[in-house]
Amino acid sequence: MSADDETLQIFFSETEELLKLAEESLLALESTPESASDIEQLFRSVHTLKSGAGMVGYTSISDYAHLVENLLERVRSGKLAVTKNLITLLLGSIDFIRSMVDSVSQGEAEADPEVLNERKDQIKRYLGIDGISSLEREEPEPPVKEAPKEPAQEFSFYKIDLKFRKEFFHSGQDPLLILLGLSELGEFVEVVPDLSELPDFEDFSMYDLYISWQIIIKTEMSYEAIEDVFMFVKDDNEIRIEDITERYREGIDIELAGKKLGEVLVEKGSITEEVLSDALKKQKMLGEILVEDGKIQPEDLEKVVAKQEESRAVYRKTTLRVDVEKIHSLVNLAEETGIGLSKVQALFEKYAGPGQMEITEEMENLVKVNQEFQERVARVRMFPLEGTFRRFQRMARDLALEQNKQIKVILTGLDTELDKEVIEHTTDPLKHLVRNCIDHGLETPEEREAKGKPPTGIIEFKAYQRAGKIFVEIRDDGKGIDFTGIQRKAIEKGWIEPDQVLSKEALLGFMFKPGFSTSSKVTEVSGRGVGMDVVKTQLDQLGGTIDTHTEKDKGTTFTLCLPLTSALMEVLHVMVRGISYLVPLQSVVGTEKFDNKLVKSFGARERVYPFRGDYLPLADMTKILDIGMPSANGNSTALVFIDTGRKAFGIPVDEVLKPQQIIVKTLEKNYRSVKGLAGATILGDGSVSLVLDLLGLEEIFFKNSFEGDANYENEEKAE
Amino acid sequence: MEKHILFVDDSPTMRSSVSFCLRNAGYRVTEAVDGEDGVEKVQSMEEKGESLSLIITDINMPKMDGVGFISKVKETEFKFVPILVLTTVAEESVIKKGRDAGASGWLMKPFQPEQLLWAIKKVVWPK
Numbered sequence: 001m002s003a004d005d006e007t008l009q010i011f012f013s014e015t016e017e018l019l020k021l022a023e024e025s026l027l028a029l030e031s032t033p034e035s036a037s038d039i040e041q042l043f044r045s046v047h048t049l050k051s052g053a054g055m056v057g058y059t060s061i062s063d064y065a066h067l068v069e070n071l072l073e074r075v076r077s078g079k080l081a082v083t084k085n086l087i088t089l090l091l092g093s094i095d096f097i098r099s100m101v102d103s104v105s106q107g108e109a110e111a112d113p114e115v116l117n118e119r120k121d122q123i124k125r126y127l128g129i130d131g132i133s134s135l136e137r138e139e140p141e142p143p144v145k146e147a148p149k150e151p152a153q154e155f156s157f158y159k160i161d162l163k164f165r166k167e168f169f170h171s172g173q174d175p176l177l178i179l180l181g182l183s184e185l186g187e188f189v190e191v192v193p194d195l196s197e198l199p200d201f202e203d204f205s206m207y208d209l210y211i212s213w214q215i216i217i218k219t220e221m222s223y224e225a226i227e228d229v230f231m232f233v234k235d236d237n238e239i240r241i242e243d244i245t246e247r248y249r250e251g252i253d254i255e256l257a258g259k260k261l262g263e264v265l266v267e268k269g270s271i272t273e274e275v276l277s278d279a280l281k282k283q284k285m286l287g288e289i290l291v292e293d294g295k296i297q298p299e300d301l302e303k304v305v306a307k308q309e310e311s312r313a314v315y316r317k318t319t320l321r322v323d324v325e326k327i328h329s330l331v332n333l334a335e336e337t338g339i340g341l342s343k344v345q346a347l348f349e350k351y352a353g354p355g356q357m358e359i360t361e362e363m364e365n366l367v368k369v370n371q372e373f374q375e376r377v378a379r380v381r382m383f384p385l386e387g388t389f390r391r392f393q394r395m396a397r398d399l400a401l402e403q404n405k406q407i408k409v410i411l412t413g414l415d416t417e418l419d420k421e422v423i424e425h426t427t428d429p430l431k432h433l434v435r436n437c438i439d440h441g442l443e444t445p446e447e448r449e450a451k452g453k454p455p456t457g458i459i460e461f462k463a464y465q466r467a468g469k470i471f472v473e474i475r476d477d478g479k480g481i482d483f484t485g486i487q488r489k490a491i492e493k494g495w496i497e498p499d500q501v502l503s504k505e506a507l508l509g510f511m512f513k514p515g516f517s518t519s520s521k522v523t524e525v526s527g528r529g530v531g532m533d534v535v536k537t538q539l540d541q542l543g544g545t546i547d548t549h550t551e552k553d554k555g556t557t558f559t560l561c562l563p564l565t566s567a568l569m570e571v572l573h574v575m576v577r578g579i580s581y582l583v584p585l586q587s588v589v590g591t592e593k594f595d596n597k598l599v600k601s602f603g604a605r606e607r608v609y610p611f612r613g614d615y616l617p618l619a620d621m622t623k624i625l626d627i628g629m630p631s632a633n634g635n636s637t638a639l640v641f642i643d644t645g646r647k648a649f650g651i652p653v654d655e656v657l658k659p660q661q662i663i664v665k666t667l668e669k670n671y672r673s674v675k676g677l678a679g680a681t682i683l684g685d686g687s688v689s690l691v692l693d694l695l696g697l698e699e700i701f702f703k704n705s706f707e708g709d710a711n712y713e714n715e716e717k718a719e
Numbered sequence: 720m721e722k723h724i725l726f727v728d729d730s731p732t733m734r735s736s737v738s739f740c741l742r743n744a745g746y747r748v749t750e751a752v753d754g755e756d757g758v759e760k761v762q763s764m765e766e767k768g769e770s771l772s773l774i775i776t777d778i779n780m781p782k783m784d785g786v787g788f789i790s791k792v793k794e795t796e797f798k799f800v801p802i803l804v805l806t807t808v809a810e811e812s813v814i815k816k817g818r819d820a821g822a823s824g825w826l827m828k829p830f831q832p833e834q835l836l837w838a839i840k841k842v843v844w845p846k
Contacts, residue, residue, distance in 0.1 A: 007735040014731045047779065051807060052732035054829025062829060170793075172801030172823035172842060181841060207799075232824035232841055398811065 011056045015101050018045040018052075022094050026087055033082035042090075043072045049097070060110040061100050067123045068093050074127070089126065093119070127404075128446055155218050156245045157189065158226055163212040163238040173233060175209060181229045186219025196323070216244070238424075240387055265304060271295055327380050334374040335663050339682055341367050346685065374663075382417035385463045385472070388427060389414060392434050396459050399438040406445050406456040407438070413463035418470050422562055425542050426472070429535040433474050433558050434459070436532065441478030441556050451553055453477070470562045477555035481548070483507050489516060508548045512536040514646065540644070541695070543569050543586055569664050571691060573657035573683075574640060576621045580689040581653075582662065582681065583640055587694050589648065590641045591656050609650050611641050617649045619701045644694045647702060664691050676700050721747040722843065723769065727757040727776040727788060728805065733828075737775070740832040746772075754783025758791045765795055773843050774802045775826075778813045789820040801842035 025042040029035060050065035068090070074080040096119055100110045110116075160182070164175055182188075197210040204210075219226070223243060230239045262276045271279075275295050290296045345363050348356060393409045400407040418426070437459055445455035462473040486507045490496045495510060510516055514533040539546055543563045550556040563569070571582035572591075590611065600615065602608050608615040618639075636652035664679040678693035724746045728734050738748045749764075751757040757776065764771055774792060778785035785804055792798065804817035804825045814825045823842045826835060 007732065007739055010735040011732040044779065047807070048730050051828040052730050055733060055736045169799055171818070171821045172799055174801075174842070174844070177842065177844065180845075229841075236818065402811065 008056060011052055012101065012105050014052060015049055015097075018049045019094055019098050019101075021045045022049075023091070026090055026094070029082050030084070030087050039072070039076055039082075043069070043076050046072060058100075058104055058110055060116055061097060061104075064093075064100070064116065064120060065097060067120055067127070068097075071123055071126055080126075086126070089122070093123065128444065155186075155220060156223075156243060158217050158219065158223070159240075159242045159244045160215045160217065160226070161212070161238070161240040161242075162215065164209050164233065165237055166208045166210070168209040168233075168237070169207055171236075175211070175213075178229060178233065179213070179215075182215065182217065182226070185221045185225060185229065186217045188215060189218050190214075190216040261305070261308065265290075265296070327377070330377045330380070331374070331663070334370070334377045336682075338367070338370050338374060339686060341370055343686055378419065379417065381421075382419050383423060384414060385416050385418055385423065386414040388423055388430070389461050389463070392430060392461060395431070396434050396438060399435065400442065400457075403438065404444060405438065405442050407442060408456050408458050410458060410460040411462075412460065416463035416465060416470060418463075418562065422470075422542060422544075425538060426544075426560070426562060429538045429546075429560065430472070430474070432532060432535050433560075437474060437476040437478065437556065437558075440482075441476040441480070443479050447479075453553075472560040472562065473557055474560075475555060475557040480552040480554060481508070481511070481550040481556055486510055486516075508550075511548070512546070537646070537695075540586060543584065545586065569691070570659060570661055572640065572659050573689070574638075574651075574653040575655040575657065576653050578654075580657075580683070580687065581621070582689050582691045583642070583651070584678070584692070584694060585659055587642050587644055588640055589643045592639045592641070594636045594639050594652055609639060611639075611648075611650060614648070616641060617702070619649050619651050619697060621651060621653070623701075642694055642698075644698050646695070647698050649698065649702070662691070721745065722772040723747045723749070724773045724775060725749045725751065725757065725760060725764075725771060727751040727754065727760075727774070727780070727785070729753050729777060729780045733777065733805075737835065740835060744832075744836055753780045754785060754788035754791075756782075757788045758783065761792055761795055761797055765797065771797050771800050773839060774800055775805065776802065777805045778817060786816050786820045789817065789822055793821050803838055803842065 022042050022045040025038040025045070028038045029042070032038070046065055046069045050062050050069055053059075053065060054062035071080070071090075075082060075086070080086070096111075104110055111119075162175070162178070164173075168175065192214045194212045194214065195210070197212070198204070199210065217226070223241065226241050227234070230237075230241075233239065262271075262279070265271045265276065271290065275290070279290055279293070279295070291298050291301060341363065345360075345367070348359055348363065389411045393411060396407060396409050442457045442459070443451070443453075448455050448457065458475075458477045460473070460475045462471075462475070464471050483504060487496070487502070490502075490507070490510045491498050493516070495513070496502060512532045512535060516533065535546060539560065539562075545561045547559040547561065548556065549559070570585040572585050572588055574581050574583055592611070598610055599618070600608050602615075602617075607618045607620075609618055610616075619642075636654060638653050638656045639650045640653055640656065641650045642648065660683075662681040662683075664681055666679045667674055667677060676693055676696040678691045678696075680688055680690050683689050722745075724741055726734060726737055726741070726748055727750075728737070729752055734750045734752075738750055741748045749760055751760045754776075757774075761771075761774075774797075776785045776788055780788075783791075789802055789804075792800070792802065798821075801823040802817075802821065804813070804822045805828055806813040806817070806825055807828050817825060824838055826838045
């Protein structure tokens, strides 16, 4: 930012102050090298100085201060110890900055370029960056790009889906400003607002946003320029930009399809407005009249008509907008057909008779066809993963740059499709995994070269479908997961005994436990603070799993296994007091025969039961769901053991039936949301069964005893 | 009427140069030296019934940082006023923190006047 004289004067006096502060803290650090407050003050001074110099246009000072700041960041995050040598170097840097500031205040150049480079190299050696090659990387990216002006070849058409958060206005945003910004880039060919989310008047809140838009824009601008419009909002909202120029191939303008022939003819200059209105008055087929009157040659007319037909065909093929409700009802119908089929199947078994073999065989075929039908219908709601992957490509690149690491991002399986909802819920876990790969997996170019690897690391995102599941892989070729680090941390946390030997799988399991993080400090750069446990919780909720494969210095691969659609769920069918419930299978760790003698009472109301060497609390369904008297001694015959990731417990049940795959229907739509219940479904025999929400259940049952539990665990550790 | 912008930053250089640029562009600017001062300015505007079109705030400040400041603003009647946070390149996490607190956008230091005005255009209605 160019500055006026007054600003410059302020800059000089502020810089003087900052340099003095920096010096003070450096001298204090000399006697107490660990003092966090001095390190913080030193860091802040240089940081502020850097920004200020940048603002008034002294880029050499700003660049140099930036390097010093990087060095201090390492000190601050504990990666670099404060030594006498370092303090000497830093004092020298401060002096050098001061000499540059003095020069500019006298109207001279900031520094001799040679001296400056020498000084920079000195700091880079400490940072472990080799001289010139990394200069580019040091250059901050232009932070806010001006809308690029260079035109792409001819026009492009983009389809833009805008679905903003309901709370959009709360962050001071305005969708109309965004539409306005977009409209400056080109011409809106089509704008379709979606008002279906608008609630009834009584439920309407003027502070919420209910409308979403679909826009087709014709523009000379690049994809990036369009994306820039959404810079502030693209991470929190669903913004999809699609280049649909391809669909306009062979010069067919889909606009033609929507226009009247007369309009097109006038536009093409074949006839004039007057001729058109005269012809229209005659109320015959427009084309015929024009030819009859000799206003147009039959061939010319044919050409335009053919063109229009062609365009209409393309138009029909490319745009099919369907109300989402229609798809939901299809899903429902497909499902009901399935239920009907199983009923009929059961009847055939019951009333056995001649020819049953053949009938059964045919029925089985029909069931298979129906399954595929259900799957296809579910597929209508699916989107390719491309958009999500592209976002992570960018994120990985930015993160690596910040840490002076070099990476190449490979994306495969971009066409792989996933249910919209599953995509939404997978974004967060993926973010954590990418962070993990870059922060912990990937080495710096120097480290890599020392190991004989190419300096540029590789991160690969890969998606594919197999056996009715979607797999998403994130692979890096970094240093692999540090098992001794995990073990140390687990011992520190008191999860295992110091001499305990554990399998690699068991150690990896700790990584996804709440409260686990191998790096002792949360760095500013990665901005973590939430651990990998979030990944597991979110995947559990989706009904997905994660598999980790790691090899020292070869790298790590995380494989996420996701359901095709969030609505399909694997459940275990159980009976409690004659009512059937469905327990999400991925949280079930085991089932056992119930032996009343093994129950131990713990406190007034808690009962525990031994399971695989542990005592797990029992969650009595009869208590929490208020379905009659608590089964004190009970008629429970079996126990289902659950691990929600946060807590493990057992549920006493009367009967364990078979596992099955169901489509969950939410209760909100037909009733209201109920804590502890994820939804309901109709079983093969036509009866309704409730699906348990284990996290909710856990909260209801254990929320009062959480504190007690924590104490209990601590006591256990103390022993 | 002139659009009114509150600019919160602990660096006098930043305050001077940004205010200079904003005033040149025809905005009325109120400055605050840190989060606490910012809260006081906002509260006094609230009492006087002044209008406020935009808040621009640094994140890394003594006394009360930008995140704390934003959450205080969200308790006032100016909670729907757009907020731009200032960050530097190395602070991607800051953008996230700001956004979680309810900021509308961000701007990376150092920036050119055009970049500042470009970011403002994204969140404030044109005059």
